[in-house]
Amino acid sequence: MAGRSAHAPAAEACLDSRQRLLAAAWELLWLNSYATVSVDDLCRRADVNKGSFYHHFDSKAALAQAAFAQQWECLRPALDAIFSAQVPPLERIDRYAALGLEIQTAKAQEFGRVLGCPWTSLGCEAGCKDGDLRSIAAQKGERVSRYLAAAIRDAIALGQIPAGDPDELAAMCQALITGSAAQARITDSLQPFARLAGALRRLLGAPAT
């Protein structure tokens, strides 16, 4: 579930071409599949000429990578805070689910439909190709699983959930999060996000809040 930087377009008149392209890529790749977003689409959205596009980025894929990398850098501090060891373990997971719901709600209001998670969509699309795009999604999955595993490890140590393999449980949670995002996008419903915290707690054998 993504960062808040899609609020940036409002100030985009003040940004340079490169940043405008990054923002355009982020938005268009969230709404549409990678293969259907053309370089012309990106340039139009960013109000940048195609020659400038290729000055800043070697290729469409390079722009996509840079955009996703930038969004991760944006998102990471929020995740570090949510998953901080200063936050009780189960609350970390609740907050992560709440962050997702908050972002998706804002996006749905902005675009008139539920968008789901751009990492998931990109990953599924590029899924069978060994390439840079697929590894963007794979890497994000690993990073989130790392946060989740640490929280689960702590929750087990504190006796808040039944014992189990933290890495395996984290992978299950990640699958549930990924699937909820896909479901939300496909069905244009916020329900999967609204129910995610409860579902994660069930999966972990944690008491409902």
Add this chain to the structure above:
Amino acid sequence: MAGRSAHAPAAEACLDSRQRLLAAAWELLWLNSYATVSVDDLCRRADVNKGSFYHHFDSKAALAQAAFAQQWECLRPALDAIFSAQVPPLERIDRYAALGLEIQTAKAQEFGRVLGCPWTSLGCEAGCKDGDLRSIAAQKGERVSRYLAAAIRDAIALGQIPAGDPDELAAMCQALITGSAAQARITDSLQPFARLAGALRRLLGAPAT
């Protein structure tokens, strides 16, 4: 998780053009994203001339729809059997997970990598477009959720799992299944399928087997 009809290509020399196109679509759309599979690709794979393609199908999208519809018709009897009321509720869910693992394992051997679920991939790709393609995935999700909800309702009635809203629990299970398929495709690993039965039982509060 899909049908077994992708074993059909071996006999494809005996099939008519239309069927060959349906089989080609199924295979190519499983391996690749819809937008990257061109009509030329489909015709080449099916050894059918483009003019013949358009004789049989109005458009690329029409072929995709027909291919997915055919696969559903193929898969449904197996699902009816697995989710039959004659099968104990939790065993239905275990068997569904086992079917998924079986199909994915066979596919991985055939293609040298894990393919995940074509419905999920198509759905994510077409996610934000209101069109026929997105509803293919949405419809499949609803159908599977219906099976799951019935099994869950029965399991609750038999006291095998704690009480809860069957439709909501079914949706959670469906999210987990969808996410596991996406995860498997992105990471090229059968692990998500291998752990799915256990994860579903956890989600439902069912005892491990």
Add this chain to the structure above:
DNA sequence: ATGCTCCTTGACTATTCAGTCAAGTCAAGT
């Protein structure tokens, strides 16, 4: 033999695609 239907062929269409490139502009440094 003729007509009809279904299917196939192969060339075609206009548009789009990712990417190229020479020339131009601008600001900063010398």
Add this chain to the structure above:
DNA sequence: ACTTGACTTGACTGAATAGTCAAGGAGCAT
């Protein structure tokens, strides 16, 4: 004033795209 580097422009390239269409072939019925 001149140079340089960063950036922009706008036209271009060859290939690919979904879809079109006239003509032909084959099988069947009359």
